[in-house]
Amino acid sequence: MNHLATADYIVFFIYLVVVVGYGYWVYHRRRRDEVNTNDFFLAEGSLTWWAIGASLIASNISAEHFIGMAGSGFAMGLAISSYEWIAAATLVIVAVYFIPIYLRNHIYTMPQFLAQRYSDTVSTILAIFWLVVYVLVNLTSILYLGAIAIESLAGISFTTCTFGLAIFAIFITLGGMKVIGYTDVIQVVVLIIGGLVVTYLALQLVAQETSGTQSVWTGLMALRQKADGHFHMFFAKGHPYYDVLPGMALVTGGMWINNLSYWGCNQYIVQRALGADLKTARSGILFAAFLKLMIPLIVVIPGIAAYVLYQSGPFRAAMTDASGVVKPDHAYPVLMNLLPVGMKGLAFAALTAAVVASLAGKCNSISTIFTLDIYKKFFDKNASEQKLVNVGRWAVVVAFVIAIALAPMLRSLDQVYQYIQEYTNFITPGVFAIFLLGFFWKRATNRAALTVAILTIPLSTLLKFWPEVTDMFGAPADSIPFLHRTTWVFCIDVALMVVVSLTDSIQVKGLIVDRKMFRVSPSFVVGSIGIFSILAVLYAVFW
Numbered sequence: 001m002n003h004l005a006t007a008d009y010i011v012f013f014i015y016l017v018v019v020v021g022y023g024y025w026v027y028h029r030r031r032r033d034e035v036n037t038n039d040f041f042l043a044e045g046s047l048t049w050w051a052i053g054a055s056l057i058a059s060n061i062s063a064e065h066f067i068g069m070a071g072s073g074f075a076m077g078l079a080i081s082s083y084e085w086i087a088a089a090t091l092v093i094v095a096v097y098f099i100p101i102y103l104r105n106h107i108y109t110m111p112q113f114l115a116q117r118y119s120d121t122v123s124t125i126l127a128i129f130w131l132v133v134y135v136l137v138n139l140t141s142i143l144y145l146g147a148i149a150i151e152s153l154a155g156i157s158f159t160t161c162t163f164g165l166a167i168f169a170i171f172i173t174l175g176g177m178k179v180i181g182y183t184d185v186i187q188v189v190v191l192i193i194g195g196l197v198v199t200y201l202a203l204q205l206v207a208q209e210t211s212g213t214q215s216v217w218t219g220l221m222a223l224r225q226k227a228d229g230h231f232h233m234f235f236a237k238g239h240p241y242y243d244v245l246p247g248m249a250l251v252t253g254g255m256w257i258n259n260l261s262y263w264g265c266n267q268y269i270v271q272r273a274l275g276a277d278l279k280t281a282r283s284g285i286l287f288a289a290f291l292k293l294m295i296p297l298i299v300v301i302p303g304i305a306a307y308v309l310y311q312s313g314p315f316r317a318a319m320t321d322a323s324g325v326v327k328p329d330h331a332y333p334v335l336m337n338l339l340p341v342g343m344k345g346l347a348f349a350a351l352t353a354a355v356v357a358s359l360a361g362k363c364n365s366i367s368t369i370f371t372l373d374i375y376k377k378f379f380d381k382n383a384s385e386q387k388l389v390n391v392g393r394w395a396v397v398v399a400f401v402i403a404i405a406l407a408p409m410l411r412s413l414d415q416v417y418q419y420i421q422e423y424t425n426f427i428t429p430g431v432f433a434i435f436l437l438g439f440f441w442k443r444a445t446n447r448a449a450l451t452v453a454i455l456t457i458p459l460s461t462l463l464k465f466w467p468e469v470t471d472m473f474g475a476p477a478d479s480i481p482f483l484h485r486t487t488w489v490f491c492i493d494v495a496l497m498v499v500v501s502l503t504d505s506i507q508v509k510g511l512i513v514d515r516k517m518f519r520v521s522p523s524f525v526v527g528s529i530g531i532f533s534i535l536a537v538l539y540a541v542f543w
Contacts, residue, residue, distance in 0.1 A: 004154050008345030015190055015349035016168075019356075023172055023183045047276055051182050052284025055272045056091075057291045058184035059361030061191060061354050063145035065299050070335075071328035073296075073303025074310070076241045077230025078542055081296035082250040083259075085535055090259040091289040092528045095282045098264040099273055100517035101439055103281065108274055110267045111373040117438040117511055119446040120377070125453055126434075127373045129427065130267060134366045135399050136406065137424055139359065144407040146355030152333040153348055162407050165352070166400045169359035173367070173396045184361075187353040188291070194350020195298025197343055202305035202335050209312050219305070226308045233542045246481035251539065254483030257490050258425065261432035267365040282520065286527045293534055299332070306331035366399045367392040425482070426464075429490035430456025437497050442510050448500035452493045459489045 004012070047055070072080040107113045110130070115123035147161035156164075172183055203219030210222040224231055233250060235242045249255055263269055273281035309315040310326075315334060320326055336347045371392040376383055383391070430452045437444040463485045480488070520528075 004344060004348060005341040007342045008348060011342055011345030012349050012352070015353070019183055019186050019353075020171065022186060023175055023179045026175070026179050026182045047182075047272070047280075047284075049276075049280050049283035050287060051185055052272050052276060052281060053287030053291065054188040055184035055357075055361070056269060056285065056288035057295075058187045058191070058354070058357030059269060059272065060358070061295065062142050062358035063149045063351065063355050064142070065295065066195075066332050066351055066354060067145060067149050067329050069295075069299045070303035070306070070332035071330070073230070073300035074307045074328040074331040075303075076245065077227065077232065077304060077307075078296065078300060079233050079235060079241075079245045079250065081300050082233060082245065082255060084292055084295040085538060086251065086255050087259050087263060088289040088292040088531055089535060090256065090263050091285050091292065092531060093260065094264040094270075095285040095289075095524070096518055096520055098270075098439070099281050099285065100278055101511060101513060102270065102274060103278055104514070104517055105511050109369055109372055110265060110270070111369060113438070114434070114449070115373075117509055118434075118444075118449045119509075122434070122446060122449045122453060123373065124377075125450075126431065127369055131366060131369055131374070133424055133427075134267075134362055134369075135402055139362050139366065139399060139403040140406045141410065142355060142358050142362065143403045144410040146351070146359075147407065149333060149351055149355075150348070153336050153344070153351070158408070162404050165355055165359065166404055168352075169356045169363065170396060170400055172356065172360040173363045174393050184357050187357040190346075190353040191350045191357075192291075192294065192298065194346045194353070198332075198335055198339065198347050198350075199298055199301050199305075201339055201343065202302045205338065206305050206308050209309060223301070223304055223308055226311060227304055230304045230307060231542055233539060243479060243481045246483055249481065249483035249487070254486035254490075257429060257432055257486050258483070261428045261435075265431055265435040267369055271365055271368065272361075278517075279521065282524055286524060286531075289531050290527075293531070302335050303328070303331045306335055363396050363399050367395040370395045425486060426457050426460035429460070429486055430493050433490055433493035433497055437494065437501075439511070439513070441501075442508060443501050444497055445501045445504040445506055445508055447504050447506065448497040451500050452497055455496065456489060456493060459492055460485065463488060 069080055069083075101107075102113070105113075105116065107116070109127075111123040111127035114126055143162055143165060146165050147158050150156060150161045150165075151158050172179060200216055203216045203223075204214045205219070206222050206226075207213050207215050207219035210226065211218055235245050235247060235250075237247065273285060276284065306315055336344060336351075339347055371388050375391050376388060380387070433452055433456075434449045438449070463480050466480055
């Protein structure tokens with residue numbers, strides 16, 4: 001079992017005091033006698049562009065990136081970075097086309113959008129689905145993966161880790177979106193600095209092992225030489241990991257659907273920008289897009305470094321289980337345990353920052369949806385602002401109690417993150433189809449949205465188990481890769497919505513959409529060109 005030294009605990013304690021102290025100061029700086037729902041759930045008008053951008057990244061990056069994506073870097077290489085790099089391009093699209101519609105129509109939650117555009121029935125169905133997924137899948141899995149990672153690094157028991165992470169996150173969440181947004185700035189700074197330190201020292205280890213020097217540049221060149229197969233973005237059919245990252249789907253089709261749904265139709269992501277004016281929201285999202293370009297540097301490159309070190313010997317014992325099977329997800333924890341005293345504490349703080357920020361962001365959105373879209377609508381329509389805020393705070397506590405109770409059960413599953421990614425995506429094509437046509441096609445009707453909401457999961461299930469289904473009729477078929485399946489279901493959902501809408505004579509509930517809303521400032525254009533130029537270079541070099 002690994003343990004932190006006294007110096008590591010001191011570094012971590014400094015981080016803890018800074019985050020808690022700053023959060024407490026932010027909470028009391030503008031504290032009112034009676035906090036309203038806009039202030040608590042959205043921090044309306046009080047988040048700056050840099051706080052919005054940092055909070056977007058903090059809510060997104062968690063233990064699954066440090067552990068899961070580094071493990072994918074070990075096994076597959078740089079191709080896994082498509083999730084991050086395409087996300088940067090996606091954020092630009094969300095800032096230009098999605099956010100103006102939300103702000104112009106005074107949308108505070110995703111179910112509210114569905115109620116305003118379609119009906120309360122569609123809204124309630126998806127609100128309940130989101131609550132179930134956010135609590136039972138997202139919150140629980142982040143708590144589980146974070147506790148596992150910290151347990152392996154610090155030697156603290158799993159139960160203690162879950163309670164500690166939950167209490168820390170609850171403290172941040174109960175302060176409302178304003179506290180979450182501004183403390184996320186510190187979390188992201190710690191996350192990036194700690195991640196870069198791990199990358200720097202990992203490259204030094206590679207250089208030392210391969211050439212006897214400690215030059216980071218030498219280490220980077222050694223990665224290209226010793227693991228050249230890990231520096232390609234395109235997997236052709238027949239590649240061992242084609243089903244996970246299938247060829248052109250990395251830059252077309254399913255990858256875009258997955259990212260646009262996540263970044264544009266997801267409560268705990270979009271919520272960061274809903275309390276700002278359009279210019280501030282767009283600037284924050286653009287800032288997040290630039291930060292997103294950096295993420296592979298701090299999580300994927302260390303995974304590839306671990307692969308090279310494994311090939312040359314030093315990591316062989318640490319990267320295998322008792323039966324000798326290689327465990328890619330061990331890559332990042334093993335690297336962190338090789339860090340010198342003090343630096344391991346910084347890596348510990350970075351990992352904790354990623355987990356706590358993500359937990360706080362998810363739970364704030366759980367609280368928002370439950371309070372505004374379930375409690376106020378069905379239990380107490382005349383509830384005061386203060387009562388709604390109190391209900392929101394209790395929702396935070398209850399959500400964490402459920403997550404703490406369920407987290408240990410995930411120990412029985414293998415590759416928890418991969419299962420979560422695949423099965424939560426069963427609804428993604430339908431949600432995105434409903435939102436996309438709701439935004440840009442006035443003819444889309446409530447009956448069409450209900451049809452897609454009901455049929456998406458059965459369609460996804462059918463295509464998931466397509467080989468077994470066809471084999472029953474004597475016609476064996478190849479499995480359909482995850483991202484291709486997403487594309488197929490999305491296309492079917494759009495076709496269904498179009499057909500049902502065109503045969504529906506019911507009056508359509510529209511949104512306020514004005515082309516002027518989509519105009520952007522010159523500085524935003526320059527920033528967007530910069531992002532797409534960087535992406536073009538990256539894909540040209542590593543394709």
